[in-house]
Every structure is written in C-alpha cells, then in structure tokens.
Amino acid sequence: TPLDLQRAEIELVLQSGLFAKAPRLEKFFQYICERHLDGEADQIKEYSIATEALGRDSEFDPKTDSIVRVEAHRLRKRLEAFYQGEGAGHAVHISIPNGQYRPQFSFPAELIEEPAGGPIDSAEPAEFSTVDVAALQATREENGSGASRGSRKRAILLALAGLSVVSAFFAIQYFRRRQIVVAPKQEVWVEPAGGFAMPAEFRMLAGYHGAPVLDRQGHSWLPDAFYRGGESLPIASEKLGKGQADVEFLRAQRSGRFEYAIPLRPTTYELHLYMVETEYGRGNPKDGGESTRLFQVSINGQIKLNDFDPLAEAGAPNRLYVRVFKDVRPGPDGKLHLLFQPELDNAFLNALEILPSPAGRIRPVRIVAQETPVTDFEGCLWAADKYFVGGHQVFRRNVLETGEDIFYRGERYGNFSYRIPLAQGKYRLKLYFAETWFGAAGSTGSAVDRRIFNVFVNGVALLRNYQVVKDAGGPNRGIEKVFEGMEPNAQGILLIDFVPVRNYAEVNAIEVVETG
Numbered sequence: 418t419p420l421d422l423q424r425a426e427i428e429l430v431l432q433s434g435l436f437a438k439a440p441r442l443e444k445f446f447q448y449i450c451e452r453h454l455d456g457e458a459d460q461i462k463e464y465s466i467a468t469e470a471l472g473r474d475s476e477f478d479p480k481t482d483s484i485v486r487v488e489a490h491r492l493r494k495r496l497e498a499f500y501q502g503e504g505a506g507h508a509v510h511i512s513i514p515n516g517q518y519r520p521q522f523s524f525p526a527e528l529i530e531e532p533a534g535g536p537i538d539s540a541e542p543a544e545f546s547t548v549d550v551a552a553l554q555a556t557r558e559e560n561g562s563g564a565s566r567g568s569r570k571r572a573i574l575l576a577l578a579g580l581s582v583v584s585a586f587f588a589i590q591y592f593r594r595r596q597i598v599v600a601p602k603q604e605v606w607v608e609p610a611g612g613f614a615m616p617a618e619f620r621m622l623a624g625y626h627g628a629p630v631l632d633r634q635g636h637s638w639l640p641d642a643f644y645r646g647g648e649s650l651p652i653a654s655e656k657l658g659k660g661q662a663d664v665e666f667l668r669a670q671r672s673g674r675f676e677y678a679i680p681l682r683p684t685t686y687e688l689h690l691y692m693v694e695t696e697y698g699r700g701n702p703k704d705g706g707e708s709t710r711l712f713q714v715s716i717n718g719q720i721k722l723n724d725f726d727p728l729a730e731a732g733a734p735n736r737l738y739v740r741v742f743k744d745v746r747p748g749p750d751g752k753l754h755l756l757f758q759p760e761l762d763n764a765f766l767n768a769l770e771i772l773p774s775p776a777g778r779i780r781p782v783r784i785v786a787q788e789t790p791v792t793d794f795e796g797c798l799w800a801a802d803k804y805f806v807g808g809h810q811v812f813r814r815n816v817l818e819t820g821e822d823i824f825y826r827g828e829r830y831g832n833f834s835y836r837i838p839l840a841q842g843k844y845r846l847k848l849y850f851a852e853t854w855f856g857a858a859g860s861t862g863s864a865v866d867r868r869i870f871n872v873f874v875n876g877v878a879l880l881r882n883y884q885v886v887k888d889a890g891g892p893n894r895g896i897e898k899v900f901e902g903m904e905p906n907a908q909g910i911l912l913i914d915f916v917p918v919r920n921y922a923e924v925n926a927i928e929v930v931e932t933g
Contacts, residue, residue, distance in 0.1 A: 423522050424454065426509040435499050437761065438708040438724075442495065444470045445488050449513075449520050458519045466518060487704045489518055494703065498762060606678065609642040615680055619771040624649035624669035632666055633801050634790055638768065647675030647757070652695050652767075667693055667737075672765040677755040681747040681771065687779045687840065688716070688742045688753075691768035694727045698734025712764035715756040717748045724760060730908045736806070739838035740909050743779045745771070779840050782929040786810055787827030799824075799926065808833025808915070813853040825851040825895050830923040835913045839905040842931050846874065846900045846911070849926035850885040856892035864892045870922030873914040875906045882918055895925075901932070 427450045436443035448470035452461050463485045467473040471484055479485065493513045500510045512521050620638045622630060626649060630638045641649065650672050696702060697709045707729045714722040721742060731738035747753050753771065757764035774780050783799040785791055788810070791799045802810050808831035856864025864886040872880040879900055889896040905911050911929060915922035 419522075420454065422509050423450075426507060426511060426522070427454075429507065430496075430499070430504070430511060433499070433503060435495060435761075438711065439495075439761070441471060441488060442492050445492055449518055450511075453520050461518050463518065485518070489513060491703065491705055491709065495762070498759075502759075606645045607642060609639075613642075615682075617682075617773060619679065619681075620768070621770075622668060622768050623671040623766040624651075627668075630666070630668070633788070634803075638666075641669075641671060643677050643679045644671060645676050645678075647671045647673035647764075650765075652693070667691065667767045670695075670765045670767045671757075672763045674759050674764065675757050675766075677769075678750075678752040679747075679755070679771065680752050682773075683747060683751070684773055685776045686745045686753075686771050687774040688745045689770035689772070689838065690714070690740045690742075690766060691770070692727050692731070692738050692740070692765065693736065693767055694731060694734050694738075697762075698728050701734050708761070710762040711760040712762075713756075713758040713760055714764070715754075715758070716742065716745060717754050718756075727765075732908075737804075738908075739804075741779060741838045741840045743774065743840035743842075744776060777933065778842070778931040781931070782837055782839070782927075784835070784837075784928075785824060785827055785926045786829040786924060787812070791823055793823060802827070802829060804835050804837050805829060806834050806836060807831060822895070824849045824926040825853065828853065828923050828925050829915075830921040831915075832917050832922065833915050835911075835927060837905075837911040837913065837927070837929055838909055839911050839929065839931075840909070841905060843901075843933065844903045844905075844911065845928075845930045845932050846903045846913075847928040847930075848872070848898045848900075848913075848924055849895060849928075850889070850898065850923070851895040851925055852886040852889065852892045855920075856886060867920060868923070869917075869919040871914075871916045871918060872922070873912075873916065874900070874903060875912050885923070903929070 430446070431443070436446065445466065448466060449461050452458060463479045464477060466485050467477045467479070467482070468475060471488065473482065473484065493515070496512055500507070500512075504510070508524065510523050512523065513519070514521055618636075620636055621641060621643075622638045623641050623644075625640050627640060629640065632638060648671070649669055651669050652667060694701075694710070697705045699706070703709065707726055710728065711724050711726055712722075713720060714725060722740070727738060728734060730740075745753065755769075757766060772780060781797075783797060784801075784803060785799045786802045788801055790801050793799060808829045810827060810829050812827055813825065852864055852868065855867035866884070868886070869882050869884055870880075871878060872883060880898065885896065886892055888898075903911060913927070915924060
C-alpha cells in the first residue's frame, strides 16, 4: 500500500547515515513522519515540534526562538542533497516544502515506467510528473463510490503508475542488496589554457576564474585548474576570513564532490589546503554549527582527513583554516591526486599551495608584524604579518640601540593570537620582542611595570607576567625568547596567545623551524 511505501522510505532514510552526528535533525525527521503516518499531519506545528521533538519547554515562543525554522531549513537542504545523490534512485522521495513542516512523499517521474507503445493518454502528462501518495488514496476512494467515466480512467492510469512504482521500489531494493552501484556521470577535466608552464611553487584559488591574484607576500595565485567535478561558488564580499591578511585573497570556492590531478616534478613537497567556512555557523546563510558539514580528503588514494568538520577545526565560522601535509609526492603518473568527497553536505576548498620542501620537514615559518615582507642579513625571507586573529598592527619608527632592527620596525599589540598551520612534528619557536613605546622617545613616564602580559602555546604558559623592558635591559632593545619541542595541536595549528595583564601584549616577529 502507499503507506507501506512511505514507511519503507522513512526507514531507508534513517538507516542511510544521513543524520550521523545530527541527532536533533533525526528527532525532527522522525517526529514529523510519525505524525504524518498516524494521520495527524494537521497537528504538525512549530510549537509541537519545538516542545515534543526538540526539547523546548512549554514556555517556548517562536517569536524569540527560531530553532524550529532553522532546523527545518537544515533538514530541507539535507533531504534535497540526499535525493540528488545517494537516494536519487529511491522509488519514493521525501521533501519538506518551503514554508511548511509536513513531509511530502512523491514518486520521481523517471522511476514511473511507461506502458509498451508509449503513454496511455498523452493529453494528461502532468499526472505522471510527480504522483503524491495521498492523491492515489483519494482517487481509489473516488473510484469506489461510483465516480464518472473520466474519473475511473484517471484512477486506472494512477493505478498503473502505482504498480510501476511498486515494481521500481522492489527492484531498487534487490539491486541495493546485491550492492550494484551505477557509475556517476563523468565530468570533463579542466586544464589551464594552452602554453601553461607549471611553476616550481604552485598556488591556486579554487573556484576562481579570473586573472592571477598577487597577494601581499608578492606571490601569484592562479585561477582554478586541473579539476574535475564540483561547482564554483563565489564568496560574499562581507565574509572576510578571520586570520586572512589579504582582504581580497579568497574570492571563491570549489564545492561538491570534486578532484584535482596536478602535474608536478618528481620531488618532495608540502601541501597547504586553505578553507574558510562561510555557509554554516552563526550569522551565515545556513546557520547551524558543528557537525552540519563533514567531508573526506584523500591524497593519492589515501584518506588524510575523514569526517572532517571545517567549522570545528577552525573553531569559528568565517575564519581562515590551513591544513599542512609534508612529504607529498606526485603519483606514478606524475600527478598529485586530491579527492574531496562529501559525507554530510558538500566538500569545499578555497585555495591550495604546493611548495618544494626537504624530505621529512616543512619550510620554516617566519613572520614580521609589518605590512610587507622583509629579507634579513642572511638572505632569509620573512613574510608580512599573517595567521593572526585580533590585535592591531602598527609601525614603530624607533631605532634599536643594539642588534638588527629589521625585526622590530612593526608590532602587533592588544589581546591577540597567531594560528600558525604546521605539519605534525617538533618545532623551535622564537619570539622577538622590543619595548619601543613605554619609556621610548616620545612616550611619557618610565617603562618599568607599564606593560605586563602572558604568552601561551596551545594552552600552556610559556611566559607569565612578562615584561620586555626588564628582560631586555631597557626600552629600544630587542630580545629573542626561544622555546624547543613545540608541537601543533590536533588541528595542525600552533596556537600562540598573547594575553594582556597590564596594558597590551605585543610581539614584533615570530619564527617556527622544524627540528625533527
């Protein structure tokens, strides 16, 4: 019967893994489906869903609490994605129309077989585009009560459609049990325009299709290439990534299920994947939080990120997150193969960077709190300020009394942090400080006790009640603090927090070098 088909599809959806790590959505779905099957669809209201399915108390007020509308939006989108992918061949599809909370059960037109010789009545094709189960029931009752000849003809047509649907349903279950999978449509590989020469350092903006972009470090980022599958989506201009120094750096994303095959020279590389979650999270279009998006990333056929939650890894929406992998090499065909596979909602990528590096290590990370990169006396390049969250960057004109002052011309001060992406390993951290404000020319009063702050790395205190002026022996004197054995956290981040105790914390430069 139609109700049996509905019950069967509900069970298929619940067993599909669609609600893995989303128990609230599962309760929402079960509640509205159970009320529908019990013939109480007219009682599916915002208040009843909130209090009976989502755990809100009797004081729930939909005017001040939007939980039902938000969860309905998430459930609606998740069902749409499910029936565009894994559930596309199901005999019954479940949807939630916009502005409603009642589930709708329908039969896709492509699953309803035409009788031999073509349609029975081509004048009524609309009857076979989407057949609502409720309509089948109503027609059967109408036919049994002595309906007109036209009504009986319509009932016969719908009955034939129903038989086709039942046949399709059991056929689908038969093939599902035999684990026969229909190969997805193969998209075309997109290669760069003719005459392209692969640079030694490859930087690319995923989903972007304009002219190359020059960042503040002087690096050129190429438009999207070497990909297959997915779609390009622009990023709204107001969604600026926290920790993204260049306002116009990340402009788009590649979203869906997609892969890259990037030709490389046969050497060792480090791979940087750039991601900013601009769809989910508070204030974003799809709202939600952790577990609303999960996907998988494979490198040359090996899964490197599984059940990857970009919002949880970054710690906040609209925040730049970079994942670093070392000892990456091209495959036997001379190409680096990257596969982004959706688990819950679409996978996505904003940019990637592939840099030659020594086997077993990544390149040193050197940062000055300045607007432009600098080169030190040993020829090492120090990047312009990046990976920061919070604080304020300022240029100091004071000249240090001793030492090389190139590191101390800029300063980041306030209550801030640096989120430096690293591959797993052990590192030497060097922090550069100089008190160029309190006690310096142009300031007022003594520098002693004027600036006190703490420094933490991944939650562990490295410096407590630290006073630069005391440690350096006075203002306008640079000092370096070195810490060995630093390791990134589980998210691949060395999180350095600068926390004020009196006035603002500050730092002038940071160096992170892998030591093995």
